[in-house]
Amino acid sequence: MKRNIVIAVVTAAALVGGGTATALAVAGDDDDSTSVTRTDDDRDDRGEDRSDDRDGDDDDGAVRAAAPGDVTAAEAITAALKHTPGTAVSAELDDGSWEVDVLAEGDTWHTVRIAPDSGKVLGAQKDDEDDAAEVRAALKGASVTAEDAAKAAAAAAKGTVVSVDLDDDGGDKGWEAETRASGGDARDWNVDLKTASVTPDRDDD
Template structure:
């Protein structure tokens, strides 16, 4: 069912933009999320999707995805590894191949609290991305376990950014509060 929703979302986006695309979906065993490969009319792959990048990052470092952000042609992932350590993985934005990975040795008490909240989340990063995908292309997902644990999801549709929160327990999607304090956070 979820795979059909993803395929339908990609197809709808293609129809709205007038772009010819072909989509192939497979079920990922490590994340449970469908991975998609988008091919343009000339037959070349255009860019790795959130699902592609999440799958590749978790294959490189088994554990729990804490954040995944597309920036400057790359995907940057933070993973709480099964070894209990925080890992950073950088992936190529076009094919999701791992470019770099290392253990984050600069951790503190706040990271320990984040790890605990992340382990207690009922909704994963990939599930949060799926829930927010109807609002556009997912470009960033980050866990925030400070107060009420939520996934902060950024989507882009028609060149407009939209910030959403996905409750880490219930999966309810809400509009993120605006950042009106002028500090560009």
């Protein structure tokens, strides 16, 4: 004989892999039953996805907040070379200070840290790099320095240069610069070693 009794059973406190599972069973007839299972893991996954998105936004915001004050990339390079004579190969605004890599005499590398608000030297250290020969070969016959490249990129982009670096790989050797506009938009540029002409990086999205 069929019964028209609806029985609802709620089972809680089942811990599955760190999440709570709640099962709801509904029976209308003896032979018909429906079971629905909802886990907190699903909600946690969606929460983690949203958290990851927010984390990415925070990273972008951190980069924008690290924009230099009164000292430009070119000025930081000048200050670094005054402290450690040689050839500046890169400059990057990192962790609240400019880091300028200088190839000095004797093929020794130095990293000089410059305060972005005052231009003062915060410190310098010798680095164990072994690509001095490649760098000197790439710069042979070049008339555009890292300082020149930084100035050219800033003028072309109408923005702030946050890094300049020598690309000595492949046949298209030159300076690479990254700029940020006042709104925080980043762009990459290539600066010719001989003419200082500035072109957008082909790989820049």
